Amino acid sequence: MDNCKKWAEALIGKPIVAFDRAAAGRNSRVFRARTADGAAYALKQYLVTPERNGLETEFSALQFLHTNGIGKIPRAIACDRTHHLAVYDFIEGAPVGDAVAPNDLDAAVEFVLVLDRLSQSNPAWKTNAAEACFALNDAIENINARLRRLTSLREDSPPFCELRAFLETDLLPLFDGIVQWATESAAREGLSMNSPIETSERILSPSDFGFHNALRRTDGEIVFFDFEFFGWDDPAKLISDFLLHPGMSLDDDRRKRFVKRLCSELRNGHSVAKRLPMAYSLFAVKWCAILLNEFIPEHLARRRFAGDSRDEKAILSGQLDKARRMAGQIANTYRDFPYGD
Numbered sequence: 001m002d003n004c005k006k007w008a009e010a011l012i013g014k015p016i017v018a019f020d021r022a023a024a025g026r027n028s029r030v031f032r033a034r035t036a037d038g039a040a041y042a043l044k045q046y047l048v049t050p051e052r053n054g055l056e057t058e059f060s061a062l063q064f065l066h067t068n069g070i071g072k073i074p075r076a077i078a079c080d081r082t083h084h085l086a087v088y089d090f091i092e093g094a095p096v097g098d099a100v101a102p103n104d105l106d107a108a109v110e111f112v113l114v115l116d117r118l119s120q121s122n123p124a125w126k127t128n129a130a131e132a133c134f135a136l137n138d139a140i141e142n143i144n145a146r147l148r149r150l151t152s153l154r155e156d157s158p159p160f161c162e163l164r165a166f167l168e169t170d171l172l173p174l175f176d177g178i179v180q181w182a183t184e185s186a187a188r189e190g191l192s193m194n195s196p197i198e199t200s201e202r203i204l205s206p207s208d209f210g211f212h213n214a215l216r217r218t219d220g221e222i223v224f225f226d227f228e229f230f231g232w233d234d235p236a237k238l239i240s241d242f243l244l245h246p247g248m249s250l251d252d253d254r255r256k257r258f259v260k261r262l263c264s265e266l267r268n269g270h271s272v273a274k275r276l277p278m279a280y281s282l283f284a285v286k287w288c289a290i291l292l293n294e295f296i297p298e299h300l301a302r303r304r305f306a307g308d309s310r311d312e313k314a315i316l317s318g319q320l321d322k323a324r325r326m327a328g329q330i331a332n333t334y335r336d337f338p339y340g341d
Contacts, residue, residue: 040090054228061230093215107222129207129231134196146289159316182278205233212247236279277337284330
């Protein structure tokens with residue numbers, strides 16, 4: 001922590017008089033730094049791996065969005081690539097949590113629509129979002145890879161034995177059923193499982209978008225943060241992830257309102273609405289697999305890096321319970337998309 005403070009002072013260019021942990025993320029450490037003149041900054045230290053450089057993506061994305069007039073996001077100030085650090089505006093506000101008001105939901109919709117309009121202008125952003133899926137079969141391949149990784153784990157402790165039982169008895173059969181249903185549904189809708197959506201139908205997406213990554217200022221304005229996975233993606237994936245993210249608790253009316261507005265107001269909303277039921281069900285299985293990431297050593301290491309000091313067994317058991325609940329919910333609804341008209 002002392003080193004982070006020293007590096008932050010070098011980036012900010014002023015002595016820091018207060019420096020403390022601000023939040024516990026899943027992949028990074030966030031600190032609040034205050035200087036003698038009363039200015040507050042957010043310092044984010046990333047866990048950079050050969051597979052992913054969240055610092056480079058997020059810092060560049062926020063610069064790019066500000067340059068293109070996108071508000072309601074933090075401002076990128078400076079970064080130190082050697083120590084994997086970046087300094088941003090510190091957003092004074094409270095987590096939105098479960099108290100999502102209608103105006104909050106409208107703010108989320110409007111943010112997506114602003115990104116959609118920016119996407120239409122062919123901006124000079126080249127990279128895809130993390131694990132972007134431009135065809136339904138992209139999602140299937142991604143889920144298969146995740147499930148293979150989980151089924152290959154061979155530890156014999158109780159949580160891992162329970163994991164294998166859940167995969168074999170519940171999640172793998174559920175996935176097979178959803179793939180068959182999605183394939184049949186796509187055929188009825190005249191959609192190809194293999195053909196990627198046109199470039200003109202893609203959207204610039206935060207890829208981890210929702211109220212779990214939002215703060216409410218004292219004046220009520222919602223500010224969105226966490227753009228480590230930003231890039232081009234399918235709007236149907238953005239919507240599905242918003243609906244499915246376990247870090248949010250939205251009632252059905254608000255979920256339906258989110259879907260209805262975007263499917264009617266996005267420039268390609270009609271085609272998004274056609275593939276959304278299949279995308280939603282497939283990504284629900286992906287989210288079950290994401291919830292089980294902590295069974296994989298490097299993902300658990302990210303949790304530790306971000307500050308999660310709980311007992312490993314407690315972490316694994318808690319994540320498995322979440323995956324069971326999500327699998328049970330989707331098993332009862334995937335044949336009839338619950339948030340359509």
